[in-house]
Amino acid sequence: MVDITLTVNGVTRTGSVEARKTLADFLRDDLDLTGTHVGCEHGVCGACTVIVDDREVRSCLMLAVQAAGSQVTTIEGLAHDGGLGPLQQAMWDSHSFQCGFCTPGFVMQATAFLAAHPEADEQQIREALSGNICRCTGYQSIIDGVLLAAQRTRQG
Amino acid sequence: MPEIVAERYTGASIKRSEDPRILTGTGRYVDDIKLPGMLHAAFVRSPLAHARVLSVDVSAARALPGVVAAYTGADLEAMTVPGPDVLMALMGAPGPSPEFTLLATDKVRFVGDPVAMVVAADRYFAEDGCDLVEVEYDDLPPVANAAFALDPSSPPLFANLGDNIARPHSRSEFGDVPATFAQADRVMEFHIDVHRHQNVPMEGRGCVASYDSDLGVMTVYAATQSVHVSKIAVAMRLGMEHDQVRVLAGDIGGSFGLKIGASREELAAAAASRALGRPVKWVEDRGENLTASGQAREESFDVRAAVSNDGDLLGLDVKVVIDTGAYPGMGTMVPGIMQEMLPGPYKLAALGFESTAAITNKASYVAYRGPWASETFVRERVIDLMAKDLGIDPVELRLRNAAERTDPPASMITGRPLVGVTTRESLERVAQLVDIPAFRRRQAEGREQGRYLGIGVATFIEAAPGPRSPEGPSGPMGTESMRLRLEEDGMVVLFTGQMPHGQSHQTTLAQIAADEFGVPFEQVRVVVGDTAVVPFGLTGGSRSATMTGGVALHGARQLKVKVLDFASQLMEASAMDLQITDGNVWVRGDPASAIPVSEIAQQAASGQFGADVDANLEVQASFDGGEGGWSGGTHCAIVDVDIETGLVKVERYVAVEDCGALINPAVVEGQIRGGVAQGIGAVLLERSAYDQDGNYQSATFMDYLLPTASDIPRIEVDHLQTVPLDADVNFRGVGEGGMIVAPPTLVNAIEDALAPFGVRIREQHLPPARILELIDAANAT
Amino acid sequence: MKLPYLEYAAPADVTEALGLLGELQDEASVLAGGQSLIPLLALRLARPALLIDINGLRELSRLSLTDGWLAIGAMTREYVAEESLAVAESVPLLAAALPLIGHEAIRSRGTIGGSLAHADPAAELPAVALALDAEFVVRSRDGDRIIPAVEWFDGYLATSRRPDELLVEVRFPTARPGTGVAFLEVARRHGDFAIVGLAASLTLTGGQITDARLAFAGVSDIPVRAAEAENLLVGERPSRNLFEEAAVRATARLNPPADLHGSAEYRKKVAATLVRRGLQAAADNADERS
Ligand SMILES: Cc1cc2nc3c(=O)[nH]c(=O)nc-3n(C[C@H](O)[C@H](O)[C@H](O)COP(=O)(O)OP(=O)(O)OC[C@H]3O[C@@H](n4cnc5c(N)ncnc54)[C@H](O)[C@@H]3O)c2cc1C
Ligand code: FES
């Protein structure tokens, strides 16, 4: 077992993990942050996407021990004053999701992408989100939510 | 008659009440459940398609630290009660019943068949344990396709059946088939193949089973489309009384037909929990999901079409062989629906239909969104092939053959009346939206520059719920029940057996009830997912819009009558003079008299009324579908095919739909777009591939390819004004149509793009390599 | 789908890493970005006794430009290289290929060295390295070896790296003036591994091709250079006919593998198409850059 300390959603967390445990499993099982979902555990679906030190990563393809000392943000960390963050609000307004299983991955991926590319157009957003799989929506409502969030941010 | 409240919510794209939890990561899916002392199960699965199991040794697994128990198939049989697959028993699947054990005992029948189960402190240890289980197999010849299964020399998968036929061959005729074919100007023949693909919800199957040995009660937290069906399955297989089993479900990460009832693995987890006296979680991983959860649609059709030179489709004669995979179930039931639906909205004079279902060494055939969809694929493909041969525009040809709306309505040759069907309107609307002549000009210009554009349309109808039968007293989909209650805090609570897994019932049913009862939307709560409190029900078959929407409407109306009756005593006014708006009961014309419904409910609960006053503000409602009706529509795709790489880009997609009165347009459009995306995926990307020895080749997301945001275009949705049939309930189901009609729409468009090469397409799956093969084959002839 | 039991070490420097590698040899796996290795572990297709995590080795993520070579440390993340101006200006073919690797979240962790050490024949970077005659610097307790790209790739997911060696750096020759590049691929979906990919580079001097480089991904168990086509191109002026002929020569002897995503025949056809399109795109790019 390895002892680790990291910051998750602004809070210092510690844990004692087997080296083989993925960051996704650590967040879900050890920290009870079940908002991060696992949909494939081999890096393809994007449901487990979280932000580690300002970059989006797949938490199923990173070991928990590797996150020691890092700043990790999960979907639970996006709420503003207990309410929805601007992207979440725009996604609610756009009826972005159905079953919600893919949602944490899309929200985190789009959060990271919009932070780096606030001026992105639809085509760029589609490409940026093409590593995340949603089986329910056909994507349009998700793209619309991201576009709406980008537009609101630009308008201040 | 109760006063009709102005509609405020129904028909509007009200934001979903599910979303705040989903968007913040506070939803509760089955894998999020953690109970004290909970253990984790994993399964050892067969690496072989067909083999005798000589021995299973779990001793090394049992000895591994962290492992709590390991079970063989024989162990599990001793821990449970034998029985057939519960779902199939409930649905009355036709055909013989193969012997069915939770884990393989004597034989394995497909790659992924569960052979042993390891229960451990966590899933990592459980999988370590699985690695240590030793299974000795004796290979048997794999029955890897339906053709071999139907050959009497193939080794039977189930000894008690003696052959590999799951549904004996049968033939039915409607109208005068021989005469229709004899009189036809021409008879066209095609072989059409539909390939195996699968549901792939983003969340796999799974459960947490928790047995309380003191109370003798089993609680199962499930991912299921019906908590009650799961409960029956658990009770039957564990030999428990129904009241000893409680099934609960929270958020469910999609299903599309996969999660009906309790699977073999879930039943095994429940048995283990009872044996160990501790909660056991099993959540399937993606490998298990792709390999073993079930697959759909592998069907092949021999079609003869009787056609007139003017373009009348006079009759069809269709033979289908279904590959049901290893444990027959849904695959034996689908032919009946296909047969009934094959005429679609067209004026066929005759239909011959033959079917056989074969058992093979592949994952079992399960329901997948529009399970009978291949009938639409076949019919809409035949129409386009016919159009090509006759030189008639495919939209024209469809209009020529689609039944007119007459009084009395025309009927399908297989029986059902085509009442209120708007196929013709949807075809005309598509033509209008797309401007086909302008497209044809663009297509011609493109071809000169080596760019191959194509357009395709296809049309469908779906019995969601279907028309009320003129003869029978019963509704088109049985009945749907709901319990409704006014709580003391003023909430109107709906208890439904629907088990939403993305369909937004907690929003849409609340919209209907809020309008009908007269409270704000936020004052309605929809309770799902607990066998202790919800009535029997199932989310599936596109039934909930009409059936559950209808029972919400009628139930809210009944509850309102009851509340007003009670209020009339408090308010000393006739119930006739009372109304409820905005959550207040008031005497008409006297706004000052308004009393919040919460206060009425508190009074009712105070116990100060005699037996002559009905103060129980609860109703039990049921609804039989009313007049019912059809859903349907026409879709159109425009594609750009790169003839040097075979890549297909869907440039534009238009869906014109009539699903009756819309409860929540954004929800409806989400269902349509999601279904279309699955249809596009099926044609361009998705295939559950086996090699000729029955080895599964699509066990990861690198091999089973789901469409992404770069593959799916914007999908334009246009709603037709519906023909109302019922006095109150004209909402119709829309869950399956997109998936049913998108494949023929897209294939028709691809064939149109490749028309200069004379390509004719008789299959559904068109990956890039196949597109080039089709072009080469056409060039060679 | 959980990783098998394994030991884990995060050495503080390269020397310590080399010590562990030397001791355990192929019982150990080097963990770089983990974007290929962790899926293999999750599927339990790899079962190393020890993971040697080199993510903490800063000395392996340096980028330096000297004497016509761009040296990239093995631990350089794919996104860092993608965003690097030095890469874009000095090795444009690499810059063209990087955005095609998977998705943003993959490139957040995946490394240049990891991709080249993994040596997936369908991957982009191996084809780029082969096309450009990159050099691989590997280090063991015995010292450094420099392995040219032609000798690096040694079969499906195999390289000529010895088990005790660590890939520390990859050197790419910088592009000469007048060079145009293109990386084209046909994949089932955006971000997927290529069914067939092509790295193409043309250097034009006074309208004449003075250097031509073509390498395929996805047509064999290793990346494949199209030397015959390159020879044909050098000395000629770009033209449709020339590129047609180059496509024929480049693919005549290919014998690609078949899989779920494409038959051998299909791959061969697409390879020819990519040569035609890739050469045209590279020629256009040369015009743009000059
Ligand atoms: C969904 C998905 C899509 C992807 N799509 C693509 C794609 O389109 N194209 C593409 O090229 N790649 C793709 N990849 C793979 C990605 O590029 C990987 O990052 C890369 O192939 C491996 O780099 P890594 O740093 O992650 O290496 P790791 O996974 O850490 O290691 C890979 C292998 O190389 C060895 N290794 C790593 N570094 C060294 C070293 N310095 N010395 C010796 N051995 C070493 C490891 O031991 C291991 O065997 C994809 C991955 C995923 C999950
Ligand atoms: S669970 Fe990590 S990418 Fe699918």
Ligand code: FES
């Ligand atoms: S909303 Fe269900 S998977 Fe995306």
